[in-house]
Amino acid sequence: MIGRLRGTLIHKQPPWLVVDVHGVGYELEAPMSTFYDLPEVGRDVALFTHHAQKEDSVSLYGFLTEPERRLFRDVQKVSGIGAKIALAVLSGTSVNQFASLVQTGDVAALTKIPGIGKKTAERMVVELRDRAADFVGGATLAGGTAVPADPLSEATIALQQLGYKPAEAQKMAQAAASDGDPPETIIRKALQSALR
Known part of the structure; x- marks a missing residue:
């Protein structure tokens, strides 16, 4: 299982990025919360990773902070939620903001995240409220962004x-x-x- 990668960022185009680690290019899918703080292409980057293997595919997800990865994993424990919605959660809110929405039971705000309907939002509140306080904390490992052509x-x-x-x-x-x-x-x- 791959838990962390450190190497050179050689490509980034949401939601995909590629990190070169000693000549091997690891393709990762990442939420926008990670993209906001990625360094420029060609710079070193360290990412926490989540390795997911299914019958027909293997996926690697990258996160700049441990709280992001923890939230990504915990959200998927809610029935009916997979990696795509977990990434949408992290792309639409910060870890702290999501924890606050869950703790206050703000179903209306949660339904504004793509892929989350009212019933899913209600399940999130019920199933994650006790763990919401554990989501917060951690620091960013890298910073800086590049301005693309369009x-x-x-x-x-x-x-x-x-x-x-x-x-x-x-x-x-x-x-x-x-x-x-x-x-x-x-x-x-x-x-x-x-x-x-």
């Missing part, structure tokens, strides 16, 4: 991959974008607006 398009595509419909994703990205914003900033602002 941030608005990248942000729109990433929002679609998080479960938003194309027209909705484009509208959200356009409303959130400011001149000079990298895609990570546009996505963060769009998701924060969606939660209001």
Whole structure:
């Protein structure tokens, strides 16, 4: 089982990134909470990982902090929730914000995360409330972002991959974008607006 990787970040395009570790390129799927704080391509990065093996696939997920990984794992213990929704949770809220929503039982805010309906949100509150305090804490391992060629398009595509419909994703990205914003900033602002 792979628990942590340290190497050179050689590719990043939400939700995928590739880390070169001594000549082996590990492809990982990561939430936007991790993408926000990734270093520039070509720089060293250290990631906590979650290795998932199913009958027909093997997946590797990357997180900059241990609390993110813990939340990713705990959310999937709720019946009906898989990796895709767990990534959407971390892409739409911070660990602290999610813990607060669960502790206060804010079902309405939780349903604004793509893929989470009212019944799923209610199950999250019931099943995770006792563990919510354990989600918080930890520090980021790396920082800095690169500004890609077309941030608005990248942000729109990433929002679609998080479960938003194309027209909705484009509208959200356009409303959130400011001149000079990298895609990570546009996505963060769009998701924060969606939660209001």
